[in-house]
Amino acid sequence: MRFWATCLSALALGRAAFAVSNNLTTDVTWDPFSLSILGQRIFLHSGEFHPWRLPSRSLWKDIMQKAAAGGLNGVSLYAHLGLMNPAPGVLDFDGLRSMEDAILEAQAAGLWVTARIGPYVNGETTGGGLPGWMMSLNATLRTNDATYTQAWTPYWTAMAKILAKHQITAGGPVILVQVENEFDNVRTTPATYMVLLEQSLRSNGVVVPTTHNNKGLRDITYAAGTGAVDIWGIDSYPGNGCASSWSAVVTNYNDFKNTSGNPTLPLYSPEFVGGWFDPWGSTGNYAACRAKIGPEFERVFYEALWAQNAKMINFYMYYGGTNWGGLAAPVVYTSYDYGAAIPENRVIGDKFNELKLLGLFIRSARDFRQTSFAPEVTTLTSSADVTTAEMRNAQTGATFYLLRHTTSQSTATVSTTLKITTKDGAFTIPQTSGSQITLLGHDSRAIVADYQFGATRVLYSTAAVLLGTTIDGVDWLVVHGYPQADAGYEVVFAGVTGRLHDDDSQYYCESPTSSPPFGALLMHDSICQAGLLANFRITAGGRALLSVGSVRLLALDTTVARTFWAPVLPASSGTFKQFAEVGSNATIIVAGPALVRTAAITNKVLALTGDTNRTTTLQVYGGSNLFSSVTWNGAQVSGGLDTIGAWSATLDGPSSAALSFVPPTLAAWKFKDSLPEISTTYNDSRWVTASKTSTFLTMPAYPRDTSALLGEQDYGFFTGNVLFRGHFTSTGKETGVFLGINGGQAFAASAWLNGVYLGSTTSFNSTDSDVKNVTLSFPSGALRSGDNVVTVLKDNMGLNEWSGPSGIKQARGIVGFQVQGGANSTWKIQGNFGGNTNFPDKVRGSLNEGGLFAERAGWHLPGFDDSTWESRTPVQGLTKPGVGFFRTTFDLSVPSGHDVAMSFVFRGGGATRVQLYVNGWQMGKYVANLGPQTVFPVHEGILDYHGKNTVAVSLWAVGNSTTDFAISDLQLKVDAVLRGGVIVQVANPVWSARDVF
Ligand code: GAL
Numbered sequence: 001m002r003f004w005a006t007c008l009s010a011l012a013l014g015r016a017a018f019a020v021s022n023n024l025t026t027d028v029t030w031d032p033f034s035l036s037i038l039g040q041r042i043f044l045h046s047g048e049f050h051p052w053r054l055p056s057r058s059l060w061k062d063i064m065q066k067a068a069a070g071g072l073n074g075v076s077l078y079a080h081l082g083l084m085n086p087a088p089g090v091l092d093f094d095g096l097r098s099m100e101d102a103i104l105e106a107q108a109a110g111l112w113v114t115a116r117i118g119p120y121v122n123g124e125t126t127g128g129g130l131p132g133w134m135m136s137l138n139a140t141l142r143t144n145d146a147t148y149t150q151a152w153t154p155y156w157t158a159m160a161k162i163l164a165k166h167q168i169t170a171g172g173p174v175i176l177v178q179v180e181n182e183f184d185n186v187r188t189t190p191a192t193y194m195v196l197l198e199q200s201l202r203s204n205g206v207v208v209p210t211t212h213n214n215k216g217l218r219d220i221t222y223a224a225g226t227g228a229v230d231i232w233g234i235d236s237y238p239g240n241g242c243a244s245s246w247s248a249v250v251t252n253y254n255d256f257k258n259t260s261g262n263p264t265l266p267l268y269s270p271e272f273v274g275g276w277f278d279p280w281g282s283t284g285n286y287a288a289c290r291a292k293i294g295p296e297f298e299r300v301f302y303e304a305l306w307a308q309n310a311k312m313i314n315f316y317m318y319y320g321g322t323n324w325g326g327l328a329a330p331v332v333y334t335s336y337d338y339g340a341a342i343p344e345n346r347v348i349g350d351k352f353n354e355l356k357l358l359g360l361f362i363r364s365a366r367d368f369r370q371t372s373f374a375p376e377v378t379t380l381t382s383s384a385d386v387t388t389a390e391m392r393n394a395q396t397g398a399t400f401y402l403l404r405h406t407t408s409q410s411t412a413t414v415s416t417t418l419k420i421t422t423k424d425g426a427f428t429i430p431q432t433s434g435s436q437i438t439l440l441g442h443d444s445r446a447i448v449a450d451y452q453f454g455a456t457r458v459l460y461s462t463a464a465v466l467l468g469t470t471i472d473g474v475d476w477l478v479v480h481g482y483p484q485a486d487a488g489y490e491v492v493f494a495g496v497t498g499r500l501h502d503d504d505s506q507y508y509c510e511s512p513t514s515s516p517p518f519g520a521l522l523m524h525d526s527i528c529q530a531g532l533l534a535n536f537r538i539t540a541g542g543r544a545l546l547s548v549g550s551v552r553l554l555a556l557d558t559t560v561a562r563t564f565w566a567p568v569l570p571a572s573s574g575t576f577k578q579f580a581e582v583g584s585n586a587t588i589i590v591a592g593p594a595l596v597r598t599a600a601i602t603n604k605v606l607a608l609t610g611d612t613n614r615t616t617t618l619q620v621y622g623g624s625n626l627f628s629s630v631t632w633n634g635a636q637v638s639g640g641l642d643t644i645g646a647w648s649a650t651l652d653g654p655s656s657a658a659l660s661f662v663p664p665t666l667a668a669w670k671f672k673d674s675l676p677e678i679s680t681t682y683n684d685s686r687w688v689t690a691s692k693t694s695t696f697l698t699m700p701a702y703p704r705d706t707s708a709l710l711g712e713q714d715y716g717f718f719t720g721n722v723l724f725r726g727h728f729t730s731t732g733k734e735t736g737v738f739l740g741i742n743g744g745q746a747f748a749a750s751a752w753l754n755g756v757y758l759g760s761t762t763s764f765n766s767t768d769s770d771v772k773n774v775t776l777s778f779p780s781g782a783l784r785s786g787d788n789v790v791t792v793l794k795d796n797m798g799l800n801e802w803s804g805p806s807g808i809k810q811a812r813g814i815v816g817f818q819v820q821g822g823a824n825s826t827w828k829i830q831g832n833f834g835g836n837t838n839f840p841d842k843v844r845g846s847l848n849e850g851g852l853f854a855e856r857a858g859w860h861l862p863g864f865d866d867s868t869w870e871s872r873t874p875v876q877g878l879t880k881p882g883v884g885f886f887r888t889t890f891d892l893s894v895p896s897g898h899d900v901a902m903s904f905v906f907r908g909g910g911a912t913r914v915q916l917y918v919n920g921w922q923m924g925k926y927v928a929n930l931g932p933q934t935v936f937p938v939h940e941g942i943l944d945y946h947g948k949n950t951v952a953v954s955l956w957a958v959g960n961s962t963t964d965f966a967i968s969d970l971q972l973k974v975d976a977v978l979r980g981g982v983i984v985q986v987a988n989p990v991w992s993a994r995d996v997f
Contacts, residue, residue, distance in 0.1 A: 020264065022230045024207035027168045028175045030231060034266045034311035034369045037112065037168070037175060037582050041369045043311050043362050046074030046114060047318025048274065050123065051102040052083055053336055054321045055844075055921060056941025057095065058984040059346065060102055062899075063319045064109035065597040065982070066342055069565060069610075070352055071359020073580050074112040074175075076270070076314045077102055078121045082131035083327075085155040086846035087716075087837040095843055095987075099159065103166045107173040110568055110578035113166075114211065114270070114314065116178035117159050119152040119197075120802065123181075124277050124332045125323070126847070127799035127808065132718030133836060135799065135809045136711075138696045142180070142805070144192035156200050164205030171575045175208055177201060178270065179229055182215035185802050191227025198229065213270035217252070219260045233268030233312065239301055241276040242289035242339060246297070246409040246442070249304035254373050267310040267373075273301065274315035275339035277332045280746035280797075281765025281930045289339030295354035296442035300404055302358055303444045307389035307402040309373035315355070318342060322937070325922045326719030326847035330744035330797040331766055333933050334924040345901040345937040347976040348595065353562035357466055357480070360566050363580055364467040367398030367452060378406055382428075383416035386439065390421075397423050397450045403437065404444035411441045420449045422459055423494070430462055430490045432535055437462055438485040450494070453477065456551050459494040462486060463538070466561050469587050471622035476589060478554040478621075480561035483540045490535045493551055543591075545621070545644040554589070554621060564589065565596035567608075589621035593651060594978060604628040611899060611980030614653040619646040633897075633980060654977045658895040663902060663972040666888055666951060671872035674854040674885040674954060677723050677830070678752040678791045680784070684725050686997040687828035688715045688835075698806040700771070702740040702816025706824045711811030712796070717831025719796060720850020720915075720922075724814055726790040726825040733821045736777040737790055740816030744770045744797035746930055748913055748958045750881055752791045756782040757881045760958045762911065765930060770800070771815060790825070793883065793956070795850070795913070832856070833994060841920070843989050848922050850915070852954055854885035856996045860917035862889075862950040863990030874914070877966020878957045887952045894945035899981025900974060903937045904951075908968025911959035916970075917952040918942050919988040928967065937975065941984045 019029035019036055029036045035044055047067050051060050067075055077099065084097045093099060099115070106113045120142055121129040130141060139147035166172030179197045198210055209230035216236060222228040234256065240247040257267050275293050278284050305313060320338030328334065337344035341352045362368065371391035378384045380401070387406040392399045401418060415436035417428050429447075430436065437445065446465070451458040453468030454475035463479035463486075470476070481489050536544070538557050546553045556564070568578060569586035576583035588606070590596045595611040606620065606627035618632065618639070624647050630637050632651055639649025676682055690708040697711040712722050728734070741749045741761065745768055750760040758776035763769055796812045819825055831851035832839060839846050840858075849855040858864060866887045874886045894900050904916055909928030916924040916936055924936035943949055957964040
């Protein structure tokens with residue numbers, strides 16, 4: 001079946017002339033222009049999503065549907081080895097760790113998958129995805145070291161089998177598999193490690209092309225058989241991140257690709273700036289970052305990347321999500337929102353919608369896929385302040401002029417004319433005397449010439465094209481522009497005679513009026529005479545629909561265009577029937593709703609699904625003969641043609657009950673002390689005894705008063721809070737203790753002697769050290785005769801990402817310890833219950849809990865009976881340095897049929913470190929004196945919107961001042977209310993007794 005489909009589509013669309021395959025499959029091929037899938041050339045337009053950063057799994061569907069609705073045709077998925085392989089011999093691909101489920105959701109939404117499976121991924125996650133147990137190996141990580149090879153093989157083999165099952169040759173969406181990440185970091189030649197990884201993929205059945213994400217413009221190309229993958233690409237984060245100032249676009253990717261020996265490959269950007277992450281202690285915020293790397297930035301930088309001839313682009317991140325539990329590396333706090341197109345709370349806005357405009361254009365601009373690189377020049381523009389690339393498709397003649405400021409950061413408003421060369425001759429456009437193309441501040445414009453869609457050729461359009469498509473035999477061109485930009489936009493259809501008119505067959509060219517005759521468009525009579533079909537001004541908020549022959553021109557204010565959607569209409573059959581282009585070329589133009597997720601026409605019923613954020617006018621453009629009724633989220637809606645000929649109906653916004661929904665105030669808190677370990681009577685006999693005298697962790701040469709080493713990874717503790725108890729026998733002469741403590745940047749530690757508080761230390765932010773040295777004096781009277789115990793509580797902010805082979809293996813724990821003036825100490829260690837091998841919570845996984853007593857006992861879980869606990873709130877807090885645990889429960893009854901985004905909002909506190917547990921999931925670390933995060937989005941699924949919820953916080957007063965002892969507020973707030981959403985299932989396993997010690 002598929003063989004024929006392949007041949008037919010290749011015949012119909014012209015198989016890429018010099019397509020190269022990896023000799024294992026021809027389902028995915030490439031040439032210097034682009035990828036081809038099943039013989040069809042595609043522009044891979046993809047977004048990065050880490051499913052494991054969205055633990056409410058039902059919502060993976062939401063992200064995938066948004067990506068497809070946003071005009072993307074692919075997703076790129078990092079897998080997390082550390083989560084999936086928490087201990088040697090333990091592989092867990094279930095639940096939130098399921099790559100398979102993520103792939104199936106991508107497939108359902110019609111998205112191709114690039115699987116980026118490590119073993120090392122970076123990604124600002126703990127250990128860059130490598131688990132703590134690998135750091136204790138006698139091995140150099142990320143090399144062909146035999147011990148390391150043995151360590152990754154079980155995960156890699158199992159993952160390869162999953163991918164083989166879901167690759168395109170088996171009817172799945174996986175088209176590319178990335179081997180390693182930024183291997184430049186560990187470059188060796190030959191790269192036998194890369195060869196081993198690739199061979200293992202092949203021997204486990206993966207046949208699709210392998211890829212690699214090169215760290216920027218650094219040459220890591222290898223000869224065949226020495227580490228080469230099929231397609232490598234360049235990652236790049238230009239523009240100056242979240243900082244408000246812009247830096248320039250990069251203009252030498254294409255040169256680099258060609259000169260570094262790979263002119264036969266398409267230009268691939270496996271990671272292109274979709275936002276940036278924010279560190280502990282920053283003064284930034286993701287909302288500001290989303291505005292900076294926002295609509296204007298997307299247009300300028302993404303079109304500049306097109307000008308470099310990139311035809312395979314993945315935006316990192318498209319949805320960032322949450323570093324819940326111990327997922328973060330120390331470089332980032334709980335939120336991994338990233339300022340991405342889809343915010344952490346999943347409520348989309350202008351950034352998403354601008355990228356949608358670019359995505360829908362690229363999806364429909366088929367001829368762009370085979371355009372050649374042409375250097376950006378100022379010779380075609382009348383203004384030297386405007387630069388353009390002239391990218392021509394040699395086969396079809398279609399040409400794309402990508403205009404931007406010559407100084408790409410410029411905020412000046414500049415106007416220019418443009419010399420274009422078309423099949424019908426050369427023109428300087430706009431042709432209307434005195435008219436110009438205007439870039440407004442940070443702006444860029446893609447201008448098409450000889451742009452073919454359906455049976456129609458657009459000679460040129462100075463307005464940006466949203467899409468050109470054929471609906472029920474009628475060719476539709478949708479264009480948009482800013483009203484403040486060009487005084488007159490021009491769209492010229494080639495070979496079309498007649499005059500544009502509206503649905504009443506009124507010809508408007510003949511009688512120019514001072515007011516726009518039909519909404520947005522003002523026709524210039526002189527242009528009509530000259531044979532131009534449309535010259536129009538776009539009015540604010542305007543939309544206008546014109547016809548000439550069988551062509552429709554819909555012209556929109558760009559801000560109106562952002563409310564437009566073009567969902568794929570799935571074909572009636574075919575394995576990939578829901579995939580744009582390869583499976584279906586059919587689309588329908590829908591405007592109005594905050595989101596249009598899916599569309600399908602069966603038995604003359606147009607079924608649309610999506611979300612509304614207010615009472616909304618739904619408009620469907622074209623295809624009105626294809627359907628006789630319309631449903632929205634399954635319910636019939638009645639409507640009819642509006643004044644400009646769109647089928648229109650009114651959709652309900654959120655119900656008033658949903659809009660007025662207020663979550664309950666968090667009250668009725670219960671409290672219990674969570675630091676029994678500081679007591680002299682605490683029995684630590686079942687704790688792990690520190691007995692290692694050698695280590696393969698990176699352990700600095702600090703003073704230590706015994707040979708035992710206290711690197712916590714060596715004892716199976718990789719995440720969260722870890723407790724240490726050091727015993728020594730006093731001679732009465734001991735004066736204090738020296739401690740060198742490593743918890744990663746932004747960690748803290750507190751110490752007690754025999755229950756008496758000694759002091760604390762904090763690494764303040766991402767530029768501070770990850771190890772802190774302190775000498776704490778013993779207060780008089782604290783020493784006892786006989787056994788004395790120093791208890792140290794420290795947290796682990798995550799394992800380091802790659803910072804050289806020894807940097808990633810940096811020991812967390814107590815790296816130096818010496819009782820001043822005293823004898824040797826012996827140490828016991830305790831971290832999360834069961835460590836990395838026997839952790840009890842298989843659903844939430846190995847990184848959810850740390851080693852606080854409360855966590856070990858499971859007090860954070862729903863169903864634990866706290867009825868005997870004292871009533872006390874986190875605002876009342878503690879009375880001294882230490883750790884308290886607070887619990888409360890409340891019912892939620894959120895009106896159904898809505899997607900209600902909620903966040904927990906903290907206020908106040910000093911040196912106060914709080915972990916937020918929601919129905920057993922550790923959803924945030926609030927560090928009051930570091931910040932900056934105070935708002936913690938928690939999704940439905942983690943919260944039960946129709947039942948009882950348990951919220952718990954651990955509150956660690958790291959200092960001795962009363963401001964450290966409490967926070968001033970914690971509440972649950974509504975961020976946004978939409979009618980719609982996807983169905984969310986809740987799976988929050990409850991407490992069962994643990995043999996805690
Ligand atoms: C890239 C890396 C990603 C991520 C990104 C920054 O270089 O490949 O994993 O760390 O930087 O967010």
